[in-house]
Amino acid sequence: MKLRLFNYFFIFLILLSPSSFAQVASAECGSLENAFGPFDYRVERGNNLHLVEIAHFTPAVEALIKGNAGYLGGDLDYTLRAFPNHHRALMSVMRYGERSKTAIPKDMRYSVECYFERAIRFRPDDAISRMIYSMYLAKNGRNTDAVRQLDLAAAGAEDKENAFTHYNLGLNYFDLKEYGKALAQAHKSYALGFIQPALRDKLKEAGKWTDPETVDDETGKSSTDIAK
Numbered sequence: 001m002k003l004r005l006f007n008y009f010f011i012f013l014i015l016l017s018p019s020s021f022a023q024v025a026s027a028e029c030g031s032l033e034n035a036f037g038p039f040d041y042r043v044e045r046g047n048n049l050h051l052v053e054i055a056h057f058t059p060a061v062e063a064l065i066k067g068n069a070g071y072l073g074g075d076l077d078y079t080l081r082a083f084p085n086h087h088r089a090l091m092s093v094m095r096y097g098e099r100s101k102t103a104i105p106k107d108m109r110y111s112v113e114c115y116f117e118r119a120i121r122f123r124p125d126d127a128i129s130r131m132i133y134s135m136y137l138a139k140n141g142r143n144t145d146a147v148r149q150l151d152l153a154a155a156g157a158e159d160k161e162n163a164f165t166h167y168n169l170g171l172n173y174f175d176l177k178e179y180g181k182a183l184a185q186a187h188k189s190y191a192l193g194f195i196q197p198a199l200r201d202k203l204k205e206a207g208k209w210t211d212p213e214t215v216d217d218e219t220g221k222s223s224t225d226i227a228k
Contacts (some may be wrong), residue, residue, distance in 0.1 A: 080093065090132045127162075
């Protein structure tokens with residue numbers, strides 16, 4: 001119980017810290033109110049998502065080949081106004097920004113970073129949106145901000161037994177050379193039954209892997225104490 005209270009207190013402190021907020025302000029990134037939506041991409045898998053994707057987020061749009069209902073930027077914008085945390089669309093917008101080499105790609109309403117700000121403003125507990133945002137920040141040389149987004153995602157994932165989320169957090173931490181945090185996430189994902197070995201292999205190759213500490217049921221001693 002004390003650990004859970006600490007986790008909630010930790011999340012509360014991070015969210016209050018001025019440095020935890022996105023570098024772009026909500027005012028410049030627009031209201032989330034929309035004629036259609038907004039809907040949560042994680043849970044809305046019915047007709048609303050189908051209508052948006054069949055008209056505005058086709059395979060050609062996702063691959064940045066061409067627009068469908070209009071211009072490419074317009075279709076991406078529509079998708080992310082209807083589903084602010086549409087993970088695949090966020091990835092496409094990030095790549096569109098890289099290709100265009102501008103803060104606001106052609107035919108888009110907001111800057112690339114604004115779409116990430118809108119996603120996490122809409123659903124602050126969406127770990128995947130924060131991980132994609134972290135990737136964007138790292139690509140732009142903002143590693144401190146990138147780690148902060150992963151920390152927020154990890155803090156929100158503490159009470160959720162989602163091995164895949166912990167595993168991907170570990171991979172992202174590893175890419176940022178946050179090896180201790182990558183190891184902690186690896187231990188959590190493997191303890192939950194995730195069997196993909198790539199993260200463990202990366203940590204071993206970097207000389208950063210250690211087996212998780214275990215406790216002997218009879219003696220109450222940890223594996224570390226036993227080894228001494």
